[in-house]
Amino acid sequence: MNLKLLIAVTTLAVMMVPPAPGAGQDLNAEVRAWNGQSWRLLRSSLEVFYTIMPVKPDQGGAQAPAPPPATGGSQQPLLFGSLGSMSQMFDKQPEPKQGHTQLSAVTLVKDGVETRIPLTSLASLVFQRQAVRESPLPPHVAPIHFRYSATAMLTDGSRVEGDYVNLGSAVLRGVSSEGRVDIPWQEIESVRFAR
DSSP: OOHHHHHHHHHHHHHHSOOOTTSSOOOEEEEEETTSOEEEEEEEEEEEEEEEOOOOOOOTTOOOOOOOOOOTTOOOOOSSSOHHHHHHHHSOOOOOEEEEEEOOEEEEEETTEEEEEEGGGEEEEEEEEEEOTTOSSOTTTOSSOEEEEEEEEETTSOEEEESBOOOTTEEEEEEETTEEEEEEGGGEEEEEEEO
């Protein structure tokens, strides 16, 4: 076999091999919410948003000494307390940092056993929710409290059921005909993925 023919056959074989799921492919999603609304999202991803609070520099527990009391006829007016406490108002404090990251997997729990499923293996994810009757949360925090379970259909045809799922602060983000959409996972009844 000559070299040109070998290169041509090898090139053709490589071109015919389908790419691995997630290898440069967009993840599209058909989403249905609990309120009946639905979306078709392109380039969808599960993302988690977070805030990192800065650590205040350790002052060693010592506070600035109070100024000595004024004597004589010249007193300085103090509007907000001591000079030491007023100087703290003008000290620049570090700002909290905001960030987000994409989730690469979801975790379903069944009878205490956790199953981690990569997003590249998910064909669909259907949530079930049940109202918690005696919620430990106060009404001003969550007037209605739900416990979520889920059923995942995988790309290989297998099925994984979980009696508990919690994706934290994750949102399903994608692009619809109206623009970018962020859907909190608690609002999703079902999502079907296509690659």
